[in-house]
Amino acid sequence: MTISAREAAAAMQQAERLFDTAQVTAAIDRMAGEIAADLADADPLVLCVMNGGLVLGGLLLPRLDFVLRLDYLHATRYRNRTFGDELHWRKHPEHPLAGETVLVVDDILDEGHTLAAILDYCRAGGAKHVASAVLVEKRRAREVDLRPDYIGLEVPDRYVFGFGMDYKGYWRNAAGIYAASES
Numbered sequence: 001m002t003i004s005a006r007e008a009a010a011a012m013q014q015a016e017r018l019f020d021t022a023q024v025t026a027a028i029d030r031m032a033g034e035i036a037a038d039l040a041d042a043d044p045l046v047l048c049v050m051n052g053g054l055v056l057g058g059l060l061l062p063r064l065d066f067v068l069r070l071d072y073l074h075a076t077r078y079r080n081r082t083f084g085d086e087l088h089w090r091k092h093p094e095h096p097l098a099g100e101t102v103l104v105v106d107d108i109l110d111e112g113h114t115l116a117a118i119l120d121y122c123r124a125g126g127a128k129h130v131a132s133a134v135l136v137e138k139r140r141a142r143e144v145d146l147r148p149d150y151i152g153l154e155v156p157d158r159y160v161f162g163f164g165m166d167y168k169g170y171w172r173n174a175a176g177i178y179a180a181s182e183s
């Protein structure tokens with residue numbers, strides 16, 4: 001579903017801010033401490049999930065004061081819509097996964113299908129340990145039994161955007177986490 005910039009601006013005007021920049025930054029700081037405690041000596045390969053994980057990855061990585069390597073992948077179910085369907089792989093990681101400690105960084109755990117498929121892909125690629133970090137986890141029932149290892153914030157079961165998460169292709173750059181109006 002494509003919308004105009006004017007429609008995206010109107011959606012922001014009607015949205016509810018759930019978390020401001022300071023709250024998101026504090027959550028990322030906490031996540032970085034937890035990740036460092038667990039993975040500082042593991043020489044991890046960090047896989048940033050595009051496009052949503054880009055903002056979290058960019059803010060999180062400078063806070064991880066230990067050696068690591070970075071790669072990315074692009075797998076999506078939403079493609080600028082407010083609902084997901086089948087998973088589309090646009091880009092696999094360049095780095096071989098066999099024997100690696102992998103940390104997958106993504107924006108949100110919603111239904112869980114995308115993240116579960118990515119974690120399964122890493123395990124099937126021979127990773128010796130796979131962990132996941134998400135900026136937000138949506139409070140909702142899931143068909144997929146999945147709990148990320150590192151979670152920044154919890155949000156209600158509403159369509160959320162900002163800090164990497166989009167509203168129909170817009171507002172990944174929003175300096176806060178917002179819930180779209182339900183009207």
